[in-house]
Amino acid sequence: MLSLKIENLAVSFPGLTAPVLAVDHLEIAAGSGVALTGGSGSGKSTLINIIAGLERTRAGHVFWGDQNFADLSEGRRDRWRAANIGLVMQDFHLFPGLSALDNILLPARLSRVATADLVKRAHMLFQTVGLKRPEQHVETMSRGEMQRVAIARALLRKPGVIIADEPTASLDLESGEAVGDLLLSVAADAGSTLIVASHDPRLIERLGRRLSLKGGQIVGDTQAGEMAA
Amino acid sequence: MIRFILADLRRLWLGGAVVVLLVALATALGVAVTLQERSLRLGSARAADKFDLVVGAAGSETQLVLSSIFLQAAPLPLVDGSILTKLSADPRVDWAAPVGFGDSFAGYPIIGTTTKLVAGTTPGFAEGRMFALEGEAVLGAAVNLPLGAEIKPMHGTAETGGHTHAGPAYKVAGKLQPTGTPWDRAILVPIQAVWHVHGLGEEHGHEEEHHDGDGHDHAHEGDEHHEEGGTHTEAEHTGGVAEHVQTVAEQPAPQPPKTAFALGAASSAHIEDDHHGSIDPDAPIVETFGASTPGLPAILVKPKTIADAYRLRQEYRTGSTLGVFPGEVLTRLYATLGDAKMILSAVAAGSQGLVAAALVLVTVIHVGQRRRQIGALRAFGAPRASVFTIVWLELFLLVALGIGIGFLIGLTAAQIGAQMFAAKSGVILPVGFTREDLRLALVFLGFAGVLAAVPALLAYRQSPATALRA
Numbered sequence: 001m002l003s004l005k006i007e008n009l010a011v012s013f014p015g016l017t018a019p020v021l022a023v024d025h026l027e028i029a030a031g032s033g034v035a036l037t038g039g040s041g042s043g044k045s046t047l048i049n050i051i052a053g054l055e056r057t058r059a060g061h062v063f064w065g066d067q068n069f070a071d072l073s074e075g076r077r078d079r080w081r082a083a084n085i086g087l088v089m090q091d092f093h094l095f096p097g098l099s100a101l102d103n104i105l106l107p108a109r110l111s112r113v114a115t116a117d118l119v120k121r122a123h124m125l126f127q128t129v130g131l132k133r134p135e136q137h138v139e140t141m142s143r144g145e146m147q148r149v150a151i152a153r154a155l156l157r158k159p160g161v162i163i164a165d166e167p168t169a170s171l172d173l174e175s176g177e178a179v180g181d182l183l184l185s186v187a188a189d190a191g192s193t194l195i196v197a198s199h200d201p202r203l204i205e206r207l208g209r210r211l212s213l214k215g216g217q218i219v220g221d222t223q224a225g226e227m228a229a
Numbered sequence: 230m231i232r233f234i235l236a237d238l239r240r241l242w243l244g245g246a247v248v249v250l251l252v253a254l255a256t257a258l259g260v261a262v263t264l265q266e267r268s269l270r271l272g273s274a275r276a277a278d279k280f281d282l283v284v285g286a287a288g289s290e291t292q293l294v295l296s297s298i299f300l301q302a303a304p305l306p307l308v309d310g311s312i313l314t315k316l317s318a319d320p321r322v323d324w325a326a327p328v329g330f331g332d333s334f335a336g337y338p339i340i341g342t343t344t345k346l347v348a349g350t351t352p353g354f355a356e357g358r359m360f361a362l363e364g365e366a367v368l369g370a371a372v373n374l375p376l377g378a379e380i381k382p383m384h385g386t387a388e389t390g391g392h393t394h395a396g397p398a399y400k401v402a403g404k405l406q407p408t409g410t411p412w413d414r415a416i417l418v419p420i421q422a423v424w425h426v427h428g429l430g431e432e433h434g435h436e437e438e439h440h441d442g443d444g445h446d447h448a449h450e451g452d453e454h455h456e457e458g459g460t461h462t463e464a465e466h467t468g469g470v471a472e473h474v475q476t477v478a479e480q481p482a483p484q485p486p487k488t489a490f491a492l493g494a495a496s497s498a499h500i501e502d503d504h505h506g507s508i509d510p511d512a513p514i515v516e517t518f519g520a521s522t523p524g525l526p527a528i529l530v531k532p533k534t535i536a537d538a539y540r541l542r543q544e545y546r547t548g549s550t551l552g553v554f555p556g557e558v559l560t561r562l563y564a565t566l567g568d569a570k571m572i573l574s575a576v577a578a579g580s581q582g583l584v585a586a587a588l589v590l591v592t593v594i595h596v597g598q599r600r601r602q603i604g605a606l607r608a609f610g611a612p613r614a615s616v617f618t619i620v621w622l623e624l625f626l627l628v629a630l631g632i633g634i635g636f637l638i639g640l641t642a643a644q645i646g647a648q649m650f651a652a653k654s655g656v657i658l659p660v661g662f663t664r665e666d667l668r669l670a671l672v673f674l675g676f677a678g679v680l681a682a683v684p685a686l687l688a689y690r691q692s693p694a695t696a697l698r699a
């Protein structure tokens with residue numbers, strides 16, 4: 001659907017001498033599946049924030065298709081993200097006080113696109129991720145359950161790009177595998193580009209391409225086939 | 230969206246309650262001050278409404294008004310009784326009536342006056358009828374006594390160590406409809422009864438005379454001969470207006486107004502020696518006042534036209550008399566009180582300023598706390614309008630609720646204050662909101678609206694990722 005192109009990207013934070021992330025050139029083809037790996041603090045989440053448009057790019061360019069993020073205002077970037085990216089964040093950022101189902105539907109409702117079909121899809125996704133009580137308030141859920149709610153929320157609008165930060169970190173092997181299945185199948189169905197930051201080798205090996213980060217640099221870029229070889 | 234806002238408010242109810250309370254209290258303070266001040270102004274102006282022109286002896290204008298309109302017990306210098314005679318005969322005067330006070334019963338002031346004043350200043354009777362005999366009394370609406378009750382006048386008031394007059398007692402003949410003025414707390418009796426209680430304007434032959442019924446007028450004539458002051462009065466009279474001769478003939482025996490008429494407790498000792506009279510309960514009321522009329526604390530005058538009112542006031546502002554428009558005196562009084570009101574208003578404004586500051590603080594904290602939430606909303610695709618609405622509406626609802634509650638508390642407080650005031654003074658203070666308050670409320674709401682928009686606008690000054698790190 002949408003391809004990603006990054007050029008001369010450098011992300012630095014005030015008080016730090018070296019940039020926490022520096023990417024000279026990176027392209028991700030539309031519809032491909034990419035795993036981001038690397039040790040803790042290697043810059044995975046930072047890269048995800050950049051490509052999801054959550055963080056402003058101060059140096060370099062980030063293109064999704066023809067769209068340069070740097071050209072968009074905060075509000076327009078939000079709108080672009082809402083329409084194109086399904087996002088699962090490391091900290092989930094669910095909204096307490098609302099039920100699991102309401103959480104899944106909230107972004108769509110706020111954007112006034114929550115049709116009856118979408119509500120039906122929300123119920124369907126809810127079951128697919130293996131949850132039982134749609135009315136349960138999210139703040140009472142376990143981390144694993146919250147993670148699944150966050151994933152269902154990201155997949156609701158069949159986004160052209162799915163970006164997930166550690167989507168299986170809080171799940172046991174079995175649920176992790178189910179969530180991996182779900183991500184892959186939704187991406188395959190819709191032809192979405194899938195970008196997943198993960199430490200989970202079982203999930204990593206199911207994605208076509210693997211980017212290794214270290215100290216904010218891309219130190220490895222391998223295709224699944226090559227790894228097997 | 231509504232569900233989201235409600236869930237959010239439920240989650241943050243304690244902080245929300247604090248905001249509401251803070252806003253409510255500050256609003257209430259301002260509202261109560263405004264309402265109270267306005268109702269005091271309106272209420273007392275209303276109390277003075279029926280009192281077009283008051284004539285008293287030269288002295289304090291304010292005291293004359295406070296004593297005659299608000300029935301405040303205080304010694305007043307007396308105006309010569311002949312002034313009443315002159316005023317009654319003046320063609321520019323609709324009616325003129327004496328107002329005599331100094332006695333009380335069960336905490337209610339007893340006012341000696343005439344049927345004309347009662348008829349001219351009250352909306353009518355709730356029960357019973359006007360006093361017709363010297364020993365009858367009419368009650369103001371707020372006097373808690375039944376028809377037919379006996380009233381034993383006490384000189385001065387109980388608190389100031391007054392004593393009950395030995396003999397006389399009035400019988401309640403009627404009860405008036407409320408006027409919303411301090412006169413609602415008054416017991417109205419014929420002025421001649423008050424004089425007689427205090428041994429003024431006493432007709433010595435009266436006791437024997439009144440038994441032959443219609444021989445009243447003769448009695449007066451007879452009395453005139455006994456009295457030392459009689460000739461004096463007559464002489465003064467012939468020098469005056471001609472038509473007064475008739476009046477004089479009907480008058481009780483003249484008693485030179487050298488006797489100070491008691492007013493309040495302060496002069497009670499003074500009156501002690503003179504105090505030898507008693508009322509004759511069955512004597513008919515005489516309401517024409519000759520030159521022999523005793524000194525009076527105040528005369529209420531109803532001029533025929535406004536021009537007459539001004540001319541009369543001018544005429545009676547010279548020498549020993551003082552003519553005042555109570556409304557005008559009150560206005561001047563408010564001007565003085567204006568300073569006090571300014572202080573109150575400053576206090577209220579200060580508290581409102583504090584609240585505004587508190588609101589800003591609350592807003593800032595609110596933004597701080599909500600940065601994550603706002604960031605998350607944005608990250609997961611809430612459009613800018615939704616985020617703005619959510620953040621703005623939540624804060625605005627709290628503040629608006631606070632303002633609403635504040636207005637109610639302020640109104641209640643002002644009403645309680647007004648009730649307490651009414652119970653004490655009889656002045657009904659009309660507490661109520663006006664267009665001005667609506668404007669104030671709108672200003673508050675507008676301020677709250679602008680303030681609530683600040684966090685909503687600030688939310689877009691940073692990226693969602695930055696917000697999420699907060």
Ligand SMILES: Nc1ncnc2c1ncn2[C@@H]1O[C@H](COP(=O)(O)OP(=O)(O)OP(=O)(O)O)[C@@H](O)[C@H]1O
Pocket residue numbers: 013014016020038039040041042043044045046047090698
């Ligand atoms: N706002 C910031 N200010 C300063 N340093 C930051 C900021 N955000 C991230 N960093 C630094 O950037 C580096 C990369 O952080 P990042 O969150 O991308 O790591 P990560 O690869 O996602 O690690 P993990 O696997 O633990 O999630 C870290 O060293 C972190 O300390």
Ligand SMILES: [Mg+2]
Pocket residue numbers: 044045046090165
């Ligand atoms: Mg991370």
